Each structure stands twice: as C-alpha cells, then as structure tokens.
Amino acid sequence: MAEIDGGRLFAKALKREGVEYVFTLNGGHIYNLYEGCVDEGIKVIDFRHEQVAAHAAEGWAKVTGKPGVAIVTAGPGVTDAVTGIANAFQAPSPMILIGGNAGISDHLRGGLQDFDSATFLKPVTKFSEQVKRVERIPEYVSIAFRHATSGVPGPAYLEIPIDVVGGVTDEENVKYPGSYRTDAKAYGDPEYIKQVVDILHNTERPMILAGSDIWWNDASEELREFVEMIDSPVFLNAMGRGSIPSDHPNLGSLGRRYGLVKSDTVILLGTPIDFRLGYGADSMFPQSPRLIEIMMDGSKIGQNRDIDVGVVGDSKAVLRQIMDELRATGYKSPGKGWVEEVITEDQALKAADEEMLNSTQSPIHPMRVMKELRDVLDEDATVIGDGGDIVTFAARVLNINRPGHWLDPGQFGCL
Known part of the structure; x- marks a missing residue:
C-alpha cells in the first residue's frame, strides 16, 4: 500500500x-x-x-x-x-x-x-x-x-x-477503529425507580426543574410527556431551555420561587443544587419538600442538600422507566389545580415587568431591548446569552422554543 x-x-x-x-x-x-x-x-x-x-x-x-x-x-x-x-x-x-x-x-x-x-x-x-x-x-x-x-x-x-x-x-x-463506541443508555436502578414512583403517588404539588441533561440525552419528548402526566409546573435552565416550547401551559419562568416555596416534591432533572439554587439553603426550600434528583453524573447528586431519592442514569431512559412504572401502578395525577396556581402566579410576575418592557428611558433599558428582540425573533431562533446581567434579562424575556437553541455561559461564567 x-x-x-x-x-x-x-x-x-x-x-x-x-x-x-x-x-x-x-x-x-x-x-x-x-x-x-x-x-x-x-x-x-x-x-x-x-x-x-x-x-x-x-x-x-x-x-x-x-x-x-x-x-x-x-x-x-x-x-x-x-x-x-x-x-x-x-x-x-x-x-x-x-x-x-x-x-x-x-x-x-x-x-x-x-x-x-x-x-x-x-x-x-x-x-x-x-x-x-x-x-x-x-x-x-x-x-x-x-x-x-x-x-x-x-x-x-x-x-x-x-x-x-x-x-x-x-x-x-494503520488500523482504523470501527465499532468502538456504544449508544447504549444507562437505565436507572429499578429499586430507586420504584422509590420515585412511591413518592409521586403521595405527591399533591410536584415541581420539575430540568437542565442540560435533557438536551444531551435527547429527552425533550419524554420530559414533556412526564410533565403532562403528573400535571407539574416545569422550569428550565441551562441547555434544558427550549426542551418544552415557550407556549406550553405548564412552563413557567418567573414563578420558580413560588413553586419551590409551596411544592411538596421537587424533581431535579439534570439540575445540580449549586449557586443557581442557593446551594440548597433552607430559604430556597422552606417547606422541606421531598427531593428527587436524576443526574448523569452521580457525584452531583445530593450536592449541598440532602435528597430523598437519587437516580443515576440517562434522563431519556430514566423518565421512560418512571412513566412505565407509574402506569403499571395505576397512577393518577393530583389534577391541574396546582399547576394552574403556579402558572397564574408566573403570569402575574410577568405582568409586573410590563413597565420595564415598554420603558422609553434613555439610554435604553435592557428589558426594552429584550422585548424588541422577542417581538422580531423567529420561532426557531438560536439565542446566545453573554455573561453578567444581560443573560439574566434575556432568560427572563426571550422565548426559546426548540432544544439546543439556547446557549449561556453556564457554571464557569465565561463572558
């Protein structure tokens, strides 16, 4: 040769x-x-x-x-x-x-x-x-x-x-490697899946926080199905934004604190308990809700706050396991009253932003900038939020409708 x-x-x-x-x-x-x-x-x-x-x-x-x-x-x-x-x-x-x-x-x-x-x-x-x-x-x-x-x-x-x-x-x-990787998914421990399901059977006010694992595990469809199955409000962060369209009736943005204060079970999907959740301080979880954390990285589970159940695995696979077990055990959701309560509060908080969104001050208010962008961006726009205050304004106002269409600095905070 x-x-x-x-x-x-x-x-x-x-x-x-x-x-x-x-x-x-x-x-x-x-x-x-x-x-x-x-x-x-x-x-x-x-x-x-x-x-x-x-x-x-x-x-x-x-x-x-x-x-x-x-x-x-x-x-x-x-x-x-x-x-x-x-x-x-x-x-x-x-x-x-x-x-x-x-x-x-x-x-x-x-x-x-x-x-x-x-x-x-x-x-x-x-x-x-x-x-x-x-x-x-x-x-x-x-x-x-x-x-x-x-x-x-x-x-x-x-x-x-x-x-x-x-x-x-x-x-x-030269040897050119061929089949040297696997696409096999990491499923959750069945015993821990049952523990999650037991908690959900006894939950009246569930709340879901979903992050980057949803994107990397291609779990947006499973997340949407799970949210609707248990009638839970859902709040997205990091690469999780866009996993559920911005017009979904269960999706909140500003009402997260209200939900955390009043929920009896919080499900953390690919969401570490880091600075974005106050390092797990009691002020963030004043009612001491039961915590279920599902992560690809088991070393992140229980970081900064004790949890009730931790499941290590692929979010797509684990969510499918949980839903299958819920159906097998005759699960019925607590109804839509709770999610409607949280989203009503979320909408009230958004209404309070109207003055800033329509501000005529000079120099222009960042919220007005975001409002103008929101009104002209295509439904499938990809948004890159720089670090500092501007990414906070962007996340507060802009609508992200598809998985992988939101990029922010993440934990490292690159500007």
Whole structure:
C-alpha cells in the first residue's frame, strides 16, 4: 500500500467520525493537519485567536449535540485555548482539542514551543495524551472521541508533535477503529425507580426543574410527556431551555420561587443544587419538600442538600422507566389545580415587568431591548446569552422554543 502522512491519517479519522468542520488559528506545527482536512473535504474555519476557536468547537457541540473539534498550534496556542476547554469541562460539552508541539526527537533540546501540554490539560479534560507514533493517530482519535462522548460528556485533548504530524507510514501499518463506541443508555436502578414512583403517588404539588441533561440525552419528548402526566409546573435552565416550547401551559419562568416555596416534591432533572439554587439553603426550600434528583453524573447528586431519592442514569431512559412504572401502578395525577396556581402566579410576575418592557428611558433599558428582540425573533431562533446581567434579562424575556437553541455561559461564567 502507499505511504500516508500524519495529517492525512488524522483527517481520515475525523471523517470517520462525521466531522464536517474544524475550528482553528493557523500555526506551523499543525499545518499538515489542515492539508489532510482539505483533502478529505473537511472545512477549516480560521479565527484570529485560539480562545475563539475553542469556544466555537464547544458551541458546535451545544447546537448539534456532536463533538466540536478545535486545532491549535503548540505552546501559547494551547494555553490560549484553555478557557474554552475549561468551559466545556464545566458545562459539560463534548469537544476535541488538538494541539501541536515540538518534535519528540527534539524533546528537552530547547525546541520551538516545546511544552508538555498533555499533562497541563489533564485537570480540565476527560482524556489528555500525546500521540507518539504516526500509524496510531486514528487509534488515538477514536479514544479521544470515546472519552468525550461516553457517560457525562466533556472535552478530550490530543497533543500531536510536529514530527508525528509530518511523519509518514505505509497505510498497511494503520488500523482504523470501527465499532468502538456504544449508544447504549444507562437505565436507572429499578429499586430507586420504584422509590420515585412511591413518592409521586403521595405527591399533591410536584415541581420539575430540568437542565442540560435533557438536551444531551435527547429527552425533550419524554420530559414533556412526564410533565403532562403528573400535571407539574416545569422550569428550565441551562441547555434544558427550549426542551418544552415557550407556549406550553405548564412552563413557567418567573414563578420558580413560588413553586419551590409551596411544592411538596421537587424533581431535579439534570439540575445540580449549586449557586443557581442557593446551594440548597433552607430559604430556597422552606417547606422541606421531598427531593428527587436524576443526574448523569452521580457525584452531583445530593450536592449541598440532602435528597430523598437519587437516580443515576440517562434522563431519556430514566423518565421512560418512571412513566412505565407509574402506569403499571395505576397512577393518577393530583389534577391541574396546582399547576394552574403556579402558572397564574408566573403570569402575574410577568405582568409586573410590563413597565420595564415598554420603558422609553434613555439610554435604553435592557428589558426594552429584550422585548424588541422577542417581538422580531423567529420561532426557531438560536439565542446566545453573554455573561453578567444581560443573560439574566434575556432568560427572563426571550422565548426559546426548540432544544439546543439556547446557549449561556453556564457554571464557569465565561463572558
């Protein structure tokens, strides 16, 4: 078979993953990777700063549900991308960062931009390694994608030194991994599903808070069905926004505190008890409602406040289990009175915003800006909310109608 270089091997591996775009800032250590991408029909999107390239890769993941790929040059190219990859680690979002380095053969000889970036990035990635041999590039790419997409998603990093990028091998020495990932879903422990169902049978005022797991697990349909089945108000956060259309009668936005104060059971779906819930303080849960928390990441369950039942698993699978068990046990909802009470309060709070929404002050009030945007945005608009106060105003006013159409800074708070 013919010889093939590291750049082409890399691009072939990306092609097998269905990658359409890579986001980058040009650098000499990684030039062969671009040539390989062009030869394989992968579009190279060039930016003016590596941080932007990393954020773009995470943004691609957030709006498509597929890992985004960023390529940066050695040394400062990698360090410039750290904020983007740290944000993906906190989010969490599946992305792949590729970084260059001086040649392995020149290690510790003072090569240009020689830097142990693989060790440097281990604390903020799920996987971070250096590729040491040309023929193993596709194998390493497959490992990086597997780590980025398995279980709780997150970023993976590959350092590919310049003599590996530009190295050549006979293609018969190359193994292209095939079936190396599974789409199998993580179902909840049946005993814990029964505990959830037992609580719901004895609940009069349920309330649901749903977050990013709903998006990553493609569980929007299951969430809507569950909300309607138990006649619960639902409040969405983070990547969960848009999982239920803005005109759904059970969806609230400003009445969350009212619901938390008066509910007897709160169901947290992909929603950690972090600063956005007052770290679980009693002031947020004054009636001490029963807490059910369902998370992909079991380490987040019970963070900051004791819970009654914690279920680890895929939100789509777990919600389906809960609904099947509710039907099997003859569940009947408490009726629509409670959800109507919460949504009535929600609407009253929205009415109180009318003065700000129609303000004529100069400079313009941020709420007026949001109102004008709300009135002209398409039903399928994707909204990116920057950090600070403006994202709060946007979340308060703008309507998000589809999954994956809302991006905000998340826990890391990138501005």
